[in-house]
Amino acid sequence: MIDLKQLRENPAKFANGAKAKNVSVDIDRLVALDAERRTVGSQREALRAEQNRIAKESGPLIGKLQGQIKAAQGDAKTALEKQVEELKNKPQALKAQIQELEAKEAALDGPIRELLLQVPLPPDADVPVGSGSEGNIEIKRWNPPPSALLPKGFDTKKSFHDNKGFAPKTHMELVRDLKLCDFERGVKVAGARSYILTGMGMRLHLAVQRYAVDYMAEKHGFSPMSVPTIVREETMVGTGFFPAGREQAYHVEESKRGGGYDLFLTGTGEVGLMGIHMDEILDEAQLPLKYVTVSPCYRREAGAAGKDTAGLYRIHQFDKVEQVVICKADETESRAWHKKMIGFVEELLQSMEIPYRLLQCCTGDLGVKNADMVDIESWMPGRGAALPGGGFSGEFGETHSASRLYDFQCRRLNMRYRAGGAAGKGETVFCHSLNNTVLASPRFLIPLLEVHQNADGSVNVPPVLRKYLGGVEKIQ
């Protein structure tokens, strides 16, 4: 959520931001409604103050008179009763006016909130302008150097055949031949875009996640957390996934069967992690908070019909190791964390010798809540154009996404800290938040299997993963 005060002062900034992000939201209407609301609000407050003043004055008097009435008789009693009546009538007119204004306010609050939740965070000035993913810019590419695992290294500018001396299988062929995944039965059980990981497939899936969690916890000091993946609507709104992404989330309609409220399945562990400190005022000394979780992720993939239908790329349920950082409201610090969080992933990918590139996302591809976003794409030899002699050209596929949100998310979540440390002093400030994938599987198995496959159809296991597979060096 953006700051309504800032919007009031500089509506153009937010209108331009929305435009750059291809988000349509009626800023002018929001500004107008807000102005009206403020007028009505101050009127109501003034009346209310008057009413409180009168109540404070006449209250004790009424009490005293009512005591006297009990003791009084005849004319004296009637006179006292009349006096009380007059005192009571005094604020009556105010009450009616106040109620009228309150109704007006309530009628304005709904639309204001609805609009406010839709206003995106304007992209940072240094984010390249573009209308969609085609406007994203490659800012770095990493190729594995020669090693025991990849004797000639791997150059994504060259064909797979030139790199390894044979035509590669796609991950679909690999998981079929190595019996790592059963798509048919997955679909039988759960419908389209479902799968069952089997045997070594499941073990590999677990191995990469365990490696990723251990790596973040042990090497970078992130606190591992297990968080809910079925959450209340407030948490989805607070983390910024609703209302814009409502169609992407599975909806558990408990209210329809007598429950008090509905629940939603989260599409990322970010929701549970960021929800932890919702409505809290943290100590500045606690910051930055660094959390890592591994959680199932559920996505309806609404609007993606017919896209990437085969294989493990686009599926309704997967598991993801996710990192979030909650830091002070300082742009320099936010930016520094963004770089670091991307660096953690680079190091992780390099340790598994997976070629990747960094993509600076353009304004049109940022999503409502980000000021800046860098995607990390891993090399997937089985994707891309079909080659004449068989196989595919290979292509980068998105495996990670690193977002920088300033206070947009924490404002919605009402997550603040007290500046200046020690309790009592210092003002409260909304925290900044950032998040990045550490590793999402089974999607990550695509580059892992495809890059490290051998001519005989077996797949080499990168050394860093072997301890999670009982020492297995090769899947065959």
Place this chain on the structure above:
RNA sequence: GGAGAGGUGGCCGAGAGGCUGAAGGCGACGGUUUGCUAAACCGUUAUACUGGUUUUGGCCGGUAUCGGGGGUUCGAAUCCCCCCCUCUCCGCCA
């Protein structure tokens, strides 16, 4: 799933229609005392929105908030309704 008890400031806890943004205690912060520490004593200690003023540090004021929302009332932490949450006992269960 059945039965019951509760939700008050950073924490504990009183309050049961007006004198209550809320006693008291703990903690924290500032100060006094002290050779140091401790103790004692004094003071300060919620959040959001908002008006005025200002030598931009403040200063003075208003509104709202006692789990959330609605209602009764001239007036609600206190009475009524709905919801959320927590705890205890029984049942079931990975």
